[in-house]
Structures are given as C-alpha cells and as structure tokens.
Amino acid sequence: LQITRVTHTRESDPDNIIVDLTFNSVEGRTYTIHATDDLSLPLDDWLEIEDGFEAANGATSSTYSVNFNLNGIPLVDKYFFAVSEN
DSSP states (O other), rough: OOOOEEEEEEETTEEEEEEEEEEEOTOOEEEEEESSSOOTSGGSSSSEEEEEEEETTTSEEEEEEEEEEHTTOOOOOOOOEEEEOO
C-alpha cells in the first residue's frame, strides 16, 4: 500500500485546503485515512479522517479527497497523511 500521488488546492472563500490522496488499492477492500502535523506521534494518536473508505470499483488505485475545513484540520504549513488497509 503506497500513496502514489498527492495534489492540493487552496480555496480563498472560505480559506480552505483540499488534498487529493491517490493510493494503490484493491477492489472490495476498505481503507482508513489518518492525518497529523506531528510525526513523533504513534499512528494511534493521529487524527482518523475516514475508517471505511471503499476502494474504487474496477481500478488498481483510489483517490480520497481531504477537505481541511470539513475534517477539522488546522491550516498549517505541513500536514502528513497515512493510509492503511482495514
């Protein structure tokens, strides 16, 4: 499991960031998305954004969009993401 592409856009009204995480996936499986601004924390202490994201049908990769405002993520300079298979 690997994040293969990260793209982001910054919206100005309201101030927000959208990050698209593309990762290798297997149809029929689900994934958990975590985020943090502190890499010294163990994964269990990261913010769990999604715990049942379903892989894309008929594809070998999936894309999950992280909306900072909707997910309650502060707009800081650096943020880190991890994807794990359930």
